[in-house]
Amino acid sequence: MPLVTSKDLLLAALEGHFAIGAFNANNMEQVQGIVDAAVEEKAPVILQVSQGAIRYAGLDTAAALVKIAAAEANVPVVLHLDHGTDVEQNVRCLRAGFTSLMFDGSKKTYEENVATTAKVAQIAHWCNIPVEAELGKVLQSTDGVTEKDVQAAMTNPDQAQDFITRTGCDSLAIAVGSVHAMQQAAAKLDIARIKAIREKVSIPFVLHGSSGVAEESEVEAIPYGITKINVATMLNVAFAEGLRKAMAELPDNVDPRKWLGYSRDAVKEVVRHKIRLFGSSGTVTSSGGLVSPKTVHRAAHLGGAEE
Ligand SMILES: [Zn+2]
Numbered sequence: 509m510p511l512v513t514s515k516d517l518l519l520a521a522l523e524g525h526f527a528i529g530a531f532n533a534n535n536m537e538q539v540q541g542i543v544d545a546a547v548e549e550k551a552p553v554i555l556q557v558s559q560g561a562i563r564y565a566g567l568d569t570a571a572a573l574v575k576i577a578a579a580e581a582n583v584p585v586v587l588h589l590d591h592g593t594d595v596e597q598n599v600r601c602l603r604a605g606f607t608s609l610m611f612d613g614s615k616k617t618y619e620e621n622v623a624t625t626a627k628v629a630q631i632a633h634w635c636n637i638p639v640e641a642e643l644g645k646v647l648q649s650t651d652g653v654t655e656k657d658v659q660a661a662m663t664n665p666d667q668a669q670d671f672i673t674r675t676g677c678d679s680l681a682i683a684v685g686s687v688h689a690m691q692q693a694a695a696k697l698d699i700a701r702i703k704a705i706r707e708k709v710s711i712p713f714v715l716h717g718s719s720g721v722a723e724e725s726e727v728e729a730i731p732y733g734i735t736k737i738n739v740a741t742m743l744n745v746a747f748a749e750g751l752r753k754a755m756a757e758l759p760d761n762v763d764p765r766k767w768l769g770y771s772r773d774a775v776k777e778v779v780r781h782k783i784r785l786f787g788s789s790g791t792v793t794s795s796g797g798l799v800s801p802k803t804v805h806r807a808a809h810l811g812g813a814e815e
């Protein structure tokens with residue numbers, strides 16, 4: 509299928525009380541592992557490319573890898589920009605065929621974040637492409653953050669309402685207890701805060717830094733509107749572990765395909781696990797459309813999605 513935008517998928521997930529995995533990809537093996545898992549699980553999937561991935565692979569190469577994988581897949585695939593830093597980068601990605609954008613103004617002042625997010629949303633909406641924004645700050649574990657820092661950076665519900673009204677963004681990354689680049693899944697999300705933001709804001713929410721969050725806490729947050737869950741660090745860990753295992757088992761090998769196949773398989777299994785955890789497994793019909801959100805919602809309460 510051609511790429512689809514994240515707009516309708518996230519709204520369907522919101523209504524169906526499931527979440528769509530947004531998996532970071534930097535190379536061909538990661539793209540293939542992610543898409544293969546989504547196809548086998550009959551799940552919609554978001555592949556996202558960060559600024560670092562664009563520097564590594566080149567913008568057009570990164571976009572082309574995802575477009576080709578999507579074309580060969582019979583499930584909806586979104587190509588998303590993760591943490592776009594400015595207007596120009598978002599426009600470049602729009603031109604390169606991305607079907608979902610993000611402007612992250614969380615390090616800027618509130619008014620600068622509002623102004624730039626509104627500008628990106630206006631341009632993207634001219635092309636029918638949705639935009640994710642960030643309010644509050646999802647911090648980086650490499651910056652040595654404390655529990656107090658995480659608390660202080662959380663999203664304010666009243667400010668979120670003002671932000672959505674003034675920017676017109678389509679989904680919102682909220683800071684509710686997760687931290688980027690954690691290798692231990694131990695953090696608990698602030699469910700009361702997610703509920704409080706949900707009372708003020710009706711658009712889909714995005715969870716960043718999920719690799720550091722306890723899985724039961726992730727699942728608990730989904731019915732309150734966490735509809736896109738970003739997974740990056742955990743995939744990198746799986747890729748690296750696969751490679752180490754391959755090199756240990758095949759120490760004399762010189763064919764990179766034999767090593768990287770292990771990494772691709774390891775990525776695929778993590779993605780499969782997350783898709784099942786998020787409740788999006790089995791939400792795509794044989795014609796490539798989504799099953800009715802109400803059906804998924806009902807099935808989720810009975811212990812598993814079904815067609
Ligand atoms: Zn992030």
